Amino acid sequence: MKKGLLVLLSSLVLSTAAVSNENSAKGLNVLVTAKETQTQMMAMVLSTMALKQNKEVNVTLCSDAGDLAVKGMESSTLKPQDKSPKMLLEGLIKQGAKVQVCPLYLPNASKDESVLLEGITVAKPAEVAARLLDKDYQNISY
Template sequence: MSIKTTLTLAAAATAIGFSGAALAGSHGGDDDHADTDRALVILTSDSLQTQGMAMILSNAMQQQGTELNILLCDAAGDLALDGYESGEAINTPPSNPAGQVKPEGIMGMLMGNGASVDVCAIYLPNTEHEEGDLREGVGVAAPGPIAEMMRDPKIPVFSF
């Protein structure tokens, strides 16, 4: 990753984080659960804007103290591939000075800040890719633990 890309991603994270922080005050949750707040984000869409928004919202949740588990399935699983680039960057809203971002760039930042990212158990067997093709730190989800999270009423599930 070039220094320009790294600086752009850092600026994006900061700007996106500020946007998320503004919303944090309106959440109205129990502050005692801030350290144990978890979320499962399931991303299947091949739409660049949907992938980007899923990552931007995930970043805002992480900035607000949420422990993230991200599951990439179907076409979104490609984000997990080492060296994958989504092509065009997406523009952030005018109120957000981040400029242009790519979903895989935000995902990398999320992982760097502790987010867990996995591909669906059926992603690799249904593509020409192998586990060695995944970005460092990306795993292959087992259905049992994912189902456990989905069934836990304390863990919200967000699908994109």
């Protein structure tokens, strides 16, 4: 009886470890369209936290959030860090996050790729869709 209980307990421990590894995402896909500074900031904070956990981060900026990708465009600072979403976005790029603007942003804002911050490119819809459908990534949208 004790041997059977020990085998059952060992199996349970091993299966729990296997399940927890299956639930560990390879990375995070973050879609940001919000105009609100606090909402943009939360997207950047969570992206930063994912990078700190050694996860890949892919950020796609669309609509009003695309302004974060433009040189010279300001974003308001927020407490308690006294930083802006744009400051955190630049930090994400330096830490290896892949940041893109959706392909509709630039032509509809009467801009071209020359206005984008260094490290930001124009997204290819097929690649973004493939990342969003990849089971190894979690998706969040703001």
